[in-house]
Amino acid sequence: MTHAATIERALLAVFAVGMVAVPWLVPALFNQFWVSVIAEILIWSLFAASVNLLFGYVGLLSFGQALYFGFGMYGVAIGIADFGLPFWPAFALGILAAMAMALVTGIFAVRLTWHYFAIITVVFSLIFYFLALTNKWLTGGDDGINFTLPPTFQLGAWQLSFTDATFQYLFILATVAFCFWLMHRLIQSPLGKALLAVGDNDVRAALIGLNVYRLRLIAFVLAGFLAGVAGALFAFFGRYASASYMFYHVSGEAVVWTIVGGAGSLLGPIVGTSIFIFVREVVSSQWEHHELIVGLVAILVVIFAPKGLVGLWRDWLAALTEREPHAKDRLQVEPTSKS
Amino acid sequence: MVGTVLTWATLQQTGEFWLAFLIAPLIGFCLGAIIQRVVIQPTSNVAALSIVATFGLSLILQESVRLTFGPTPRRILPPIQGTFSLFGIDYEIYRLFAAMVAVLALVGFFLFLHRTKLGTWMRAVRHDRDTAIAMGIPAQRVYVFTFAIGFALAALGGVVAAPITTVDFRGGVDILPFCFMAVIIGGLGNLPGTAAAAILLAVLEGIIQSFADPTAARIASLVLMSAVLLLRPQGLFKGLTR
Amino acid sequence: MSEPVLHIEGLTKRFGGLSAVDNLSYTLAGGRLHAIIGPNGAGKTTLFNLVSGLLAPDAGRIFFCGRKISGLKPHEISRLGIKRTLQIKSVFPRLSAAENLWITAQAENRFLHPFRAAAQDRSIAEKVDRTLERVGLAHLAHRQAGTLSYGDVALLEIGMALISEPRLLLLDEPTCGMSPAETERAVENIRAVARTIDIVIIEHDMEVVFEIAADITVMAQGAILASGSPQEIAADERVREAYLGRPEDEDYVEEAAHA
Numbered sequence: 001m002t003h004a005a006t007i008e009r010a011l012l013a014v015f016a017v018g019m020v021a022v023p024w025l026v027p028a029l030f031n032q033f034w035v036s037v038i039a040e041i042l043i044w045s046l047f048a049a050s051v052n053l054l055f056g057y058v059g060l061l062s063f064g065q066a067l068y069f070g071f072g073m074y075g076v077a078i079g080i081a082d083f084g085l086p087f088w089p090a091f092a093l094g095i096l097a098a099m100a101m102a103l104v105t106g107i108f109a110v111r112l113t114w115h116y117f118a119i120i121t122v123v124f125s126l127i128f129y130f131l132a133l134t135n136k137w138l139t140g141g142d143d144g145i146n147f148t149l150p151p152t153f154q155l156g157a158w159q160l161s162f163t164d165a166t167f168q169y170l171f172i173l174a175t176v177a178f179c180f181w182l183m184h185r186l187i188q189s190p191l192g193k194a195l196l197a198v199g200d201n202d203v204r205a206a207l208i209g210l211n212v213y214r215l216r217l218i219a220f221v222l223a224g225f226l227a228g229v230a231g232a233l234f235a236f237f238g239r240y241a242s243a244s245y246m247f248y249h250v251s252g253e254a255v256v257w258t259i260v261g262g263a264g265s266l267l268g269p270i271v272g273t274s275i276f277i278f279v280r281e282v283v284s285s286q287w288e289h290h291e292l293i294v295g296l297v298a299i300l301v302v303i304f305a306p307k308g309l310v311g312l313w314r315d316w317l318a319a320l321t322e323r324e325p326h327a328k329d330r331l332q333v334e335p336t337s338k339s
Numbered sequence: 340m341v342g343t344v345l346t347w348a349t350l351q352q353t354g355e356f357w358l359a360f361l362i363a364p365l366i367g368f369c370l371g372a373i374i375q376r377v378v379i380q381p382t383s384n385v386a387a388l389s390i391v392a393t394f395g396l397s398l399i400l401q402e403s404v405r406l407t408f409g410p411t412p413r414r415i416l417p418p419i420q421g422t423f424s425l426f427g428i429d430y431e432i433y434r435l436f437a438a439m440v441a442v443l444a445l446v447g448f449f450l451f452l453h454r455t456k457l458g459t460w461m462r463a464v465r466h467d468r469d470t471a472i473a474m475g476i477p478a479q480r481v482y483v484f485t486f487a488i489g490f491a492l493a494a495l496g497g498v499v500a501a502p503i504t505t506v507d508f509r510g511g512v513d514i515l516p517f518c519f520m521a522v523i524i525g526g527l528g529n530l531p532g533t534a535a536a537a538i539l540l541a542v543l544e545g546i547i548q549s550f551a552d553p554t555a556a557r558i559a560s561l562v563l564m565s566a567v568l569l570l571r572p573q574g575l576f577k578g579l580t581r
Numbered sequence: 582m583s584e585p586v587l588h589i590e591g592l593t594k595r596f597g598g599l600s601a602v603d604n605l606s607y608t609l610a611g612g613r614l615h616a617i618i619g620p621n622g623a624g625k626t627t628l629f630n631l632v633s634g635l636l637a638p639d640a641g642r643i644f645f646c647g648r649k650i651s652g653l654k655p656h657e658i659s660r661l662g663i664k665r666t667l668q669i670k671s672v673f674p675r676l677s678a679a680e681n682l683w684i685t686a687q688a689e690n691r692f693l694h695p696f697r698a699a700a701q702d703r704s705i706a707e708k709v710d711r712t713l714e715r716v717g718l719a720h721l722a723h724r725q726a727g728t729l730s731y732g733d734v735a736l737l738e739i740g741m742a743l744i745s746e747p748r749l750l751l752l753d754e755p756t757c758g759m760s761p762a763e764t765e766r767a768v769e770n771i772r773a774v775a776r777t778i779d780i781v782i783i784e785h786d787m788e789v790v791f792e793i794a795a796d797i798t799v800m801a802q803g804a805i806l807a808s809g810s811p812q813e814i815a816a817d818e819r820v821r822e823a824y825l826g827r828p829e830d831e832d833y834v835e836e837a838a839h840a
Contacts, residue, residue: 061390108569118390119523120568126516127561134554193676193684200673206655207633207665208745209688252394259391264675292402298395299378302388 003321048269050226056264059199064121070246072231077241098228106220132243144242262308371490412507584647586611592641603803616794662748674727
């Protein structure tokens with residue numbers, strides 16, 4: 001393993017330990033409020049990861065992931081508020097609804113590429129946003145649905161529920177971490193390599209026999225899964241669902257977070273999301289025009305660090321640790337003796 | 340949005356609405372040129388990056404306006420008051436005036452594209468950038484100019500629209516999907532097509548709105564747009580370009 | 582004698598007012614290495630694009646071993662056994678050289694496992710190693726393909742063509758951009774492969790063409806100008822005029838004509 005990879009592994013381990021310790025560390029050092037902020041960052045990172053899977057790996061820029069987030073969110077909310085479902089069935093409903101929606105819209109969307117794909121994802125999400133807005137009987141429109149959360153685990157009189165802030169945080173952390181682990185395994189797998197090939201060079205992929213359409217559709221549904229889980233977690237977290245979270249602005253923000261963090265890297269979405277949400281929380285308490293900073297950061301990163309912050313970090317790390325880059329792979333001068 | 344705000348500002352400073360017709364497009368032009376050099380050019384290689392950049396840009400514009408202008412929407416009275424009757428329905432004269440300005444601007448721009456040297460340069464660069472450069476056209480400067488003109492036209496639209504809608508820092512958000520739809524349905528790079536599509540959409544939405552609510556109308560336009568994207572991505576009015 | 586490997590009837594492809602391929606008919610019986618040469622713009626790559634399904638013909642039909650393939654999608658044609666390389670060398674930059682070969686070998690699997698690690702299938706791993714050895718890229722196996730030199734990418738492309746065990750291999754200017762040593766190696770590989778696989782190769786390097794081709798077809802302006810053995814082609818006046826009349830190629834041409 002290269003030095004760079006070892007360093008990254010070590011940092012990751014420290015980071016993981018830190019994340020688990022948050023519910024105890026953060027209130028001691030700062031304030032209980034920040035635990036919720038970090039929990040929210042985790043949820044939104046997962047949402048950004050759905051954008052990243054499509055864009056960073058398969059080369060499809062989707063501006064409509066908020067649609068599947070919304071289905072995950074509403075699946076849970078409607079399941080609990082209208083059908084009285086307990087925790088886990090509601091969770092499943094949200095995820096399945098998101099994936100089903102991704103399948104149905106993906107069948108059409110994936111037939112297009114480049115800017116047409118991006119546009120149609122926005123269009124689909126806008127259609128459902130407006131439908132959600134107007135069908136207030138089902139969705140509560142912009143005001144949304146509020147509900148009380150059933151417990152997550154129940155054994156007789158003992159129960160664990162999101163009303164316990166520590167449990168809430170740890171559950172979200174566990175779910176998000178699990179999803180990222182799934183993505184990690186996916187990238188290493190045969191399917192993952194095929195997706196990367198399609199993202200790299202779709203013409204070449206078709207020429208070697210890969211069914212590009214089917215692979216893109218699979219990726220789209222998987223991204224829908226991730227967005228749906230994020231949406232469901234969000235509903236549990238806030239005990240609340242609202243159509244305003246299906247607006248294209250939400251999708252757009254996730255795209256910005258992903259690209260600033262570093263598209264095509266596993267942790268890019270987490271980095272990007274954290275920065276923007278931290279800026280939002282820290283600055284907005286002092287100054288209400290924090291969006292100016294968001295816009296500025298987005299433009300600066302895109303101009304000066306097009307591979308995102310993770311890309312910047314990796315380049316810097318590689319320059320630091322490899323003293324003689326690829327020495328043994330230098331061009332061999334071959335003795336030519338043409339007859 | 341910037342156009343509407345500049346109009347309001349001009350009115351406040353000078354008390355003359357008509358001055359805005361000069362000032363807003365001018366400022367729009369300069370702003371467009373600057374933005375092209377600073378933001379668009381460095382990111383034009385990778386489409387995704389320029390999308391993020393323009394998204395960031397829209398945030399900056401919006402917030403700067405909110406910072407200086409304030410969050411409350413303002414109204415401007417139309418400079419031409421009064422109505423006239425046509426087939427028993429009353430129309431505001433100002434709206435007629437606005438329509439005339441729009442038509443004039445469109446026709447003017449179309450003539451510019453097809454009759455002037457600069458307009459032809461713009462079309463050439465769009466068709467085949469490398470050949471255009473090989474023939475001595477300064478493609479980079481054409482891009483700057485194109486962007487600047489786009490901004491100026493949008494600002495002009497803002498000036499005209501200001502008395503009809505409100506002056507609000509969020510003004511850009513509402514109109515954006517409509518513009519997208521018109522461009523896609525009309526066909527990218529197809530000016531008459533886009534104009535036709537915009538009219539088509541407005542009429543369509545107007546008709547639907549008479550028996551359903553505005554959101555249903557918007558949904559119908561979006562469904563039409565999806566159909567076009569899937570079945571005829573070059574736009575419905577391809578035949579109208581030369 | 583069984584069906585010809587490739588049979589093309591009246592193939593036409595127009596771009597705007599230009600006929601890139603003009604009512605072309607061609608039969609490849611099989612068993613001999615076939616080269617297509619011709620000036621730039623003759624339609625050679627367009628022909629390959631039509632056969633491999635990247636372009637749809639405006640008229641005409643293409644048959645592969647008796648089966649009509651014109652109108653099929655590229656990945657379907659690929660799965661039937663026709664593989665090709667591209668004129669501008671392109672592989673999968675984010676995957677390593679070994680992974681490029683691996684994914685080519687795996688591409689036809691209907692089911693790609695989503696979670697098992699890719700490295701586990703032994704038989705395919707061995708194939709990948711052997712192919713890397715053959716094209717001389719074993720020392721670069723784990724380098725990202727995007728960081729390889731142009732010549733190495735060309736070798737990798739040939740490797741990818743080999744590992745896919747095609748029935749018909751279309752090579753589009755395989756030695757373009759290679760050093761003399763790399764060209765040597767590529768030619769050896771192509772010759773070895775041609776013993777068991779039918780190959781059609783587009784080439785501009787006349788030395789390579791006259792060294793390995795058993796049959797040569799000359800294209801110009803979308804149609805076939807002449808077709809035959811290297812000696813016949815070298816002696817053909819029309820061909821000389823249209824294409825071969827260049828000083829640097831004269832030695833090989835003279836040699837072949839009087840062979």
